Amino acid sequence: MPVTRASEIGNYLYCRRSWWYRKKGFESANQAEMAAGTELHHRHGRKALASSLSRTFGLILFLGALILLVAYCTAQL
Secondary structure, three states, rough: OOOHHHHHHHHHHHOHHHHHHHHHOOOOOOOOHHHHHHHHHHHHHHHHHHHHHHHHHHHHHHHHHHHHHHHHHHHHO
């Protein structure tokens, strides 16, 4: 029994004719546009990952500064 992937279901729900063409092995006529869209998604994914890593690094720096502040204040007592 062949495996049905979630993306395949999404393709079917979006356009049944496109899904059928793909199942029959027909190539899309707009390969350049599809390649550009794929590259756009890859760039967005890299930016989202960089943003997440920057936020995590910022939170680590903030917590480190907070720990140092608490240590300094308790040493002054």
